[in-house]
Amino acid sequence: MTFKMVNSSAIATVLIWLFLLTAGYSQSTEPTEADYYSISSLPMPDGVILEAGGLAFNEVGQLMVPTRRGEVWQITNPGSDNPSFTRFGQGLHEPLGIAYRDGGYYISQRGELTLLKDQNGNGMADTYRTIYRWPLTGNYHEYSYGPVFHPDGDMLVTLNLSWIGYGASLTDWRGWMIRVTEDGEMTPFATGLRSPLGFGVNAEGDIFYTENEGDWIGSGWMTHLEKGDFAGHPEGLRWTDRPESPLDLRIEDIDDSDGLTLYEQSQNIPQIKNPAVWFPHTIMGISTAGILLIENDEQVGPFEGQFLVGDQGHSKVMRVALEKVQGVYQGAVFSFREGFSSGVIQLEWGPDNTLYTGMTNRGWGSTGQEHYGVDRMSWNGEIPFEMHSIQAESNGFTINFTKPVDQQSVMDINNFRVTDFTYNYHSSYGSPVRDQQTKTITRLELSDDFMSVRLYVDGLRTGFINEIRTEGVRSEDGNSLLHTDAYYTLNRLPEGERSAVADGAGVERAEREVSEKKITSMPxxxxxxxxxxxxxxxxxxxxxxxxxxxxxxxxxxxxxxxxxxxxxxxxxxxxxxxxxxxxxxxxxxxxxxxxxxxxxxxxxxxxxxxxxxxxxxxxxxxxxxxxxxxxxxxxxxxxxxxxxxxxxxxx
Ligand SMILES: [Cu+2]
Structure with a gap:
């Protein structure tokens, strides 16, 4: 009897202790984005309306910000508690981009690329020189973005389509990326663009741009652009009969009738460039914006060579890890950091490796409730437990982690789920998710260093986006992944052993589930x-x-x-x-x-x-x-x- 009493109280003690341990464990050790990356907003003087259309640092570390309202602000000590603001320029027409080179600020206004200089050194621009001008109709949607300097010295500029109930190219080269030299010589470069706010260049000099969901664009994407490429929106093809056009594809070559996906049409139209990465709408943002190459491992952790991508509507930043398979870019997008104070449209590195975001909600609304501003995000030097990157294999995927994984959790097949799907390619706005299939994972293989796991997956399909969920995987030191979901766009399957199961094998999901709460005919x-x-x-x-x-x-x-x-x-x-x-x-x-x-x-x-x-x-x-x-x-x-x-x- 006595023995039993002691025993049960000992069990109770152990249970309480276990409970406290687990409770404490889940509260104190499950990290959040904010534990690694802190965000602060730049204090702004009264009367400055900083709807940041672009961000650039000059060689003395001043931050230059053109605003949608046509001013250019020069911010000295932007990383301090008390930055000082000077109005450097004004009277511009909705500038949406800025680049700095050799004492000059290059800015895209709606109707031209302009060079601003302060020749007399009084802190204000005294020279506004037109580098290259393009026509406008006055349509509100005729945004012009950039420039971005390519390593070869040319400037890249993109021209948004007009909106007349659908995206339309009402004047020369709308829907195009153009290249402009400092002497004002223009070359049309690539088309099929709809709303190309974000673009940049990787370490190899390859150019990428991001796109927003819209007509012909089933969901946001990021596409590698080479000369003569067609990214998907047909309106820019209106100008391909001009001698300067690098491609001769015509609007009527694009089929809006037979329900083919962009990837399927690309099998017959070699000029189509499929996205390197799709951003599933509402899951990875809703309005893909500015992009920025991670240049070193001091900026946000061990992600050198990957891209950060802003999202205006969701006030967040995502991360993209690309790889090249058979000469074609493809890869994965991960969530990275949400909670910026307004709609993120531009990204730039500060001299101290912190990330600056240029923001406005432009009356469209954004998750961050401020109407405009500049935020600053800094990494605290600790490495979060994340999927670092994903590689396609001939019969599955390899997931690389930022830290060694816990063997038991990573070898549990129930902790992984792979589902593939795609979008429509058509003139209507956006697209439902289509052809969704849950795949069978047959086997897992852990690397010797516990840093990656290989998933053997049946029936992968090229031209599809793979949702890869890893809920339940823990690091060796006991943390959950900071983000458990990735979206990998599979354009090419590497050579090698194929799974024995046919392409496209998987469990289909119904495209629409009936809801009895939606009654569309009168009872x-x-x-x-x-x-x-x-x-x-x-x-x-x-x-x-x-x-x-x-x-x-x-x-x-x-x-x-x-x-x-x-x-x-x-x-x-x-x-x-x-x-x-x-x-x-x-x-x-x-x-x-x-x-x-x-x-x-x-x-x-x-x-x-x-x-x-x-x-x-x-x-x-x-x-x-x-x-x-x-x-x-x-x-x-x-x-x-x-x-x-x-x-x-x-x-
Ligand atoms: Cu709504």
Whole structure:
């Protein structure tokens, strides 16, 4: 009896101790992004509206920032608590880029590439010289970006398409990357571009640009551009009949009718350059922006040669690790750091290896709630446990880690999941996820140094994006991965042993899951008419045009939502004060968001529309709740719920 007592209290003690250990363990050792990378905002003097269109440092470490409003600010000691601001230039037309060379600042305005210089040394530009000019129609979407200096001395500039309900090339070379010499000689370089804000050059001198989801662009991407390449948006092909054009592909060569993917069309059209990396929409940002090469291991950790990529809508920075297989770039994108204070559009290294982000939400809204600003991100020198990079193998993938892994967790096949999918290539806006398949992983192999694991995967398909999830993998020192998901774009399979199972083998997922909370035809027992008809539309800046709708309890409602904005929206009617949890749950749907139309399956959701593309309209039918109160309606497209919402008042 006594023995038993002692024993059970000893067990209890051990249990309590284990509980404390586990509780303490999960609280104190699960690291976050902020534990490695801290973000601070540059303090700004009153009256300075720093909608940063570009960032450049000069040789004395001053940060030069052209703003969307046409000024250029010179910021001395930008890394200090008390930076000083001088207005260096003004009167520019929406500059979106700056590069510094030999005492001169090269800036793309909407209609020209301009050189600014301070010749008399008084801290203000006294020379504004046109290097090269291009025509404009005045369309609001005619942004011009850059320049970026190529190592060979030329400047790269990109010209955004106009927007007239679709992306259009209304004047010369819109939708192109052009090269301009310091003497103002212009050469058209590559086309198929839609909204090419981000571009840069890697250590080998290869040029990459990033693209935003839109018409013809199923999701954001990053593409390696060589002379004469066509990246995917057909409008720029309007100018290929000119003698200067490096390619002769025509708009009518692109097929909008038969449902082929971009990769499939590239099998017949050699000028098509497939993205090196796709950024799955809403999972890896929503509006891919500026890119920056990681130049050394002092900047953000052991990622030299990889790229950081900003995202405007999600106020975050992602990381891209590329490899070349059979001469073609491909690779993986990982989340890196979120939580910037506004929409990240430009990235630049400071002289002290910290990362500067130039930001504006431009009235489009962003997860970071500030309207504009410059943030500074610094690494504390500790290496996070991350997937460093992923290599394609002839029959799977090798994942390389930044730290040795825990053998038991990494050899558990249940800790890995590989799903591949792709997007439509068509003139409508964006694309659902299509042809989604979960793959079978047959075997794992750990490297001798415990730094990488090889996954043997059945049925890989070229032209597809692979979602690689590694939840459960731990480092030798006991941490979870800081980010567990990667998206690898497979353009080429390396030579070697193939899996015995045919390409494309896997478990298919339905492209649309039926929701009984979306009723798009009038119920027959309504007798042909609803008690009340409601019309709802959109306003720019992530808003509905109406933010209060009154209805009678229990009445029948026909609600027509017309999306006349330039991005996708829906209407989800939810219980009172649940817009936030519903919107947040939608952001966590990952790859499944598409099949669920971004509507989480939860009781708080009462009714909803489809996710409507720009220009679409839909009517849903529902009965107003019997219980009076202020119900929420909200758009659950990731990031929109913060501002795009209203009240359905049931009386
Ligand atoms: Cu929306």
């Amino acid at each position: 027959e027992d309504w007798g042909g008419e609803a008690d009340q008809r409601i019309e709802l539309s959109t306003e720019p800046g992530l808003q509905y045009d109406v933010d209060l709708i009154n209805v009678q309890a229990g009445s029948t409602i026909a609600l027509t939502f017309e999306n006349d904005d330039d991005m996708a929206h829906n209407v989800v009617i939810a219980l009172p004060e649940t817009a936030d949890p519903v919107g947040e749950a939608a952001m966590r749907l990952g790859l499944d968001a598409d099949a669920l139309e971004y509507v989480p399956r939860m009781d708080e959701v009462l009714y909803h529309t489809s996710m409507l593309q720009p220009g679409q309209s839909e009517t849903i039918y529902f009965r107003a709740p019997e219980e009076t109160g202020d119900y929420d309606y909200v758009c659950t497209f990731p990031g929109h719920h913060i501002s795009m919402r209203g009240i359905l008042r049931v009386e």
